[in-house]
Amino acid sequence: MARPVIPTTGEKARWTREVLEPTLRKSPERPGPFTSISGRAIDRLYTAEDVAGIDTLRDIGQPGEFPYVRGIHPTGYRGKLWTMRQFAGFGTPEETNARYKELIAAGGTGLSVAFDLPTLMGRDPDHPLSLGEVGKCGVNITSLADMERLFDGISLADITTSMTINSPAPMIFAMYLVVAEKQGADWKKISGTIQNDILKEFIAQKEYIFPPRPSMRLITDIFGFCTREVPRWNTISVSGYHIREAGSTSLQELAFTLRDGLEYVQYGVDAGLEVDDFVPRISFFFNSHSDFFEEIAKFRAARKLWAEAMKTRFGATDPKSWQLRFHTQTAGVSLTAQQPYNNVVRTALQALAAVLGGTNSLHTNSLDEALALPTKEAVTIALRTQQVIAHESGVTNVVDPLGGSYFVEALTREMEQGTLKYWDTIDRMGGMVEAIELGYPQKEIAEASYQFQQAVERKEKIIVGVNDFIQENEPPIEILYIDDKASGIQLARLEALKASRDNGAVRRTLDALKKTAAGSGNTMEPMLECVRAYCTVGEMCDALRDVWGEWEETPII
Amino acid sequence: MDRKIRVVIAKPGLDGHDRGAKVIARALRDAGMEVIYTGLRQTPEMIVGAALQEDADVIGLSILSGAHMHICPKIVELLKVQGLDDVLVVVGGIIPDQDLPKLHAMGITGVFIPGTPMQHIVDFIAANARVRSDA
Numbered sequence: 052m053a054r055p056v057i058p059t060t061g062e063k064a065r066w067t068r069e070v071l072e073p074t075l076r077k078s079p080e081r082p083g084p085f086t087s088i089s090g091r092a093i094d095r096l097y098t099a100e101d102v103a104g105i106d107t108l109r110d111i112g113q114p115g116e117f118p119y120v121r122g123i124h125p126t127g128y129r130g131k132l133w134t135m136r137q138f139a140g141f142g143t144p145e146e147t148n149a150r151y152k153e154l155i156a157a158g159g160t161g162l163s164v165a166f167d168l169p170t171l172m173g174r175d176p177d178h179p180l181s182l183g184e185v186g187k188c189g190v191n192i193t194s195l196a197d198m199e200r201l202f203d204g205i206s207l208a209d210i211t212t213s214m215t216i217n218s219p220a221p222m223i224f225a226m227y228l229v230v231a232e233k234q235g236a237d238w239k240k241i242s243g244t245i246q247n248d249i250l251k252e253f254i255a256q257k258e259y260i261f262p263p264r265p266s267m268r269l270i271t272d273i274f275g276f277c278t279r280e281v282p283r284w285n286t287i288s289v290s291g292y293h294i295r296e297a298g299s300t301s302l303q304e305l306a307f308t309l310r311d312g313l314e315y316v317q318y319g320v321d322a323g324l325e326v327d328d329f330v331p332r333i334s335f336f337f338n339s340h341s342d343f344f345e346e347i348a349k350f351r352a353a354r355k356l357w358a359e360a361m362k363t364r365f366g367a368t369d370p371k372s373w374q375l376r377f378h379t380q381t382a383g384v385s386l387t388a389q390q391p392y393n394n395v396v397r398t399a400l401q402a403l404a405a406v407l408g409g410t411n412s413l414h415t416n417s418l419d420e421a422l423a424l425p426t427k428e429a430v431t432i433a434l435r436t437q438q439v440i441a442h443e444s445g446v447t448n449v450v451d452p453l454g455g456s457y458f459v460e461a462l463t464r465e466m467e468q469g470t471l472k473y474w475d476t477i478d479r480m481g482g483m484v485e486a487i488e489l490g491y492p493q494k495e496i497a498e499a500s501y502q503f504q505q506a507v508e509r510k511e512k513i514i515v516g517v518n519d520f521i522q523e524n525e526p527p528i529e530i531l532y533i534d535d536k537a538s539g540i541q542l543a544r545l546e547a548l549k550a551s552r553d554n555g556a557v558r559r560t561l562d563a564l565k566k567t568a569a570g571s572g573n574t575m576e577p578m579l580e581c582v583r584a585y586c587t588v589g590e591m592c593d594a595l596r597d598v599w600g601e602w603e604e605t606p607i608i
Numbered sequence: 609m610d611r612k613i614r615v616v617i618a619k620p621g622l623d624g625h626d627r628g629a630k631v632i633a634r635a636l637r638d639a640g641m642e643v644i645y646t647g648l649r650q651t652p653e654m655i656v657g658a659a660l661q662e663d664a665d666v667i668g669l670s671i672l673s674g675a676h677m678h679i680c681p682k683i684v685e686l687l688k689v690q691g692l693d694d695v696l697v698v699v700g701g702i703i704p705d706q707d708l709p710k711l712h713a714m715g716i717t718g719v720f721i722p723g724t725p726m727q728h729i730v731d732f733i734a735a736n737a738r739v740r741s742d743a
Contacts, residue, residue: 168622183678257624388721517723606647608630
């Protein structure tokens with residue numbers, strides 16, 4: 052990492068000579084290294100000289116004004132607080148439905164569905180790789196019947212739902228739409244988000260099914276379909292969260308995520324869509340990690356980079372296309388199994404960084420998540436953490452309270468410049484799809500992840516309770532234990548479904564889906580027909596596997 | 609001369625979170641072991657097959673999805689069938705305390721939860737892997 056340049060003239064140089072150096076001679080600083088959690092060198096002091104060259108009006112602007120460094124809303128959180136959206140799901144649809152009703156009763160303002168691995172990977176519960184995974188990391192959804200159970204008694208016209216689903220996003224989204232239709236809700240009015248971000252799956256989380264190019268087509272099909280039919284739906288949540296969890300630096304998270312966003316816009320344009328017709332429905336999802344100021348700078352830089360790229364690269368003219376909206380989740384990877392109550396503090400600081408960075412919605416992790424899925428009590432503390440920040444800390448009284456801080460503005464600019472450099476490299480490879488095929492972002496992340504682990508091993512980075520301040524004989528805490536009940540129930544339901552549905556309709560609709568996939572029509576319409584015929588997620592994904600094949604990566608270590 | 613310890617690092621099941629598997633693979637390699645990383649979505653059969661083919665001394669499983677109590681017994685059983693009882697099996701990931709006695713009973717004593725120092729894992733494997741000389 053480059054050290055900051057030490058100026059030789061100016062006020063900072065004078066202070067260094069006259070005040071700092073005599074002090075250092077008497078009492079030296081701690082050994083350091085004084086670096087961010089991403090390994091970025093941080094100077095001891097930032098002054099007006101560090102932000103020289105920043106034109107406040109042009110480069111930062113005011114809240115609600117281009118380039119939106121200070122936020123997309125003129126009133127910040129005085130108008131509307133962020134949405135407190137807690138991600139949840141486990142076991143059977145009924146168990147998760149009960150948890151949602153509790154979250155709504157506790158003051159949660161949006162739902163967020165966590166699916167289990169078989170659903171995320173487009174496999175039915177009876178597939179050999181689903182062994183032991185049904186209902187474990189999230190809720191199992193096999194067919195429309197499960198989606199009906201999941202939202203039983205919850206009016207989709209009155210709530211927004213975020214669904215963390217990627218490869219099978221079109222199938223799950225189609226199920227949601229059919230449930231809404233059955234409830235009598237108007238597709239033109241319902242809102243929510245599907246993650247639908249396949250690029251970060253190839254880069255980081257690895258929940259891909261089909262190769263990159265047909266995967267990109269499924270996404271542009273959704274863009275096109277929603278523009279016409281579900282105009283308030285957020286069609287994609289371009290995600291840095293998983294890139295960061297895979298061990299990237301803060302800068303890599305920012306650069307790769309936004310570059311993924313540019314790739315989706317480019318593919319949408321190439322598919323014949325008008326930029327201002329679909330870009331306003333693109334949203335983002337970032338991680339909020341432990342290095343407080345670096346994260347705040349990341350969020351602020353993200354808004355500027357997106358606004359400028361939409362305006363100059365794509366010629367967007369609708370301010371809604373320029374305004375980057377994002378969800379944030381605190382960093383799961385920062386949670387420790389050791390002394391788990393410390394995780395409440397970590398999460399609170401990370402949540403505060405997200406709020407000071409102007410997040411539009413937030414999930415706070417629970418203290419026990421390095422051990423298991425969270426208990427109800429742990430989830431409540433996590434939600435209360437957000438409520439304390441919102442209602443007690445006072446930070447919501449003022450818009451972008453850190454704007455103008457020499458350090459924060461200098462760091463925001465550094466994040467911006469670093470991102471542009473990464474974009475340049477990726478552009479030269481031909482784009483993000485090409486960069487992924489070359490393994491470029493994967494290699495960058497693997498390297499950063501290893502460097503960080505080495506720094507922890509050497510104790511250059513201290514993790515409280517893990518490599519310092521260790522406590523022997525910790526008493527265990529209560530955790531949620533997910534048994535295998537869901538697996539038996541979902542398997543029995545699958546068998547009953549196959550015996551009771553119209554299997555002729557299943558075959559016909561799956562064939563129609565394959566035909567569209569092999570051609571160039573929009574896949575959403577035949578997908579909706581499959582869902583109405585109660586085809587399973589596994590059957591619909593298999594139909595597309597038959598046409599497009601499956602993606603296999605070359606592992607990089 | 610003793611040959612290098614050969615380790616197969618595997619990601620069983622459907623989960624793709626491979627940061628831990630990759631970091632440990634590299635740490636073991638840096639510690640002088642021969643490391644074979646299988647990549648993602650391996651069935652127990654594929655993992656034991658890889659161990660057999662690679663003449664591995666150690667199988668390291670990375671499981672974060674909660675499926676460990678299905679996957680671990682299957683692998684131990686398949687190793688027995690193949691006559692590979694002396695292959696050391698270690699597991700890293702999100703493993704609740706209450707599963708430890710059962711894992712120990714099936715011979716899996718190296719269970720490493722998040723936050724375990726890399727050196728600790730390296731030392732455990734070095735101390736417990738079978739020792740063999742070059743033929």
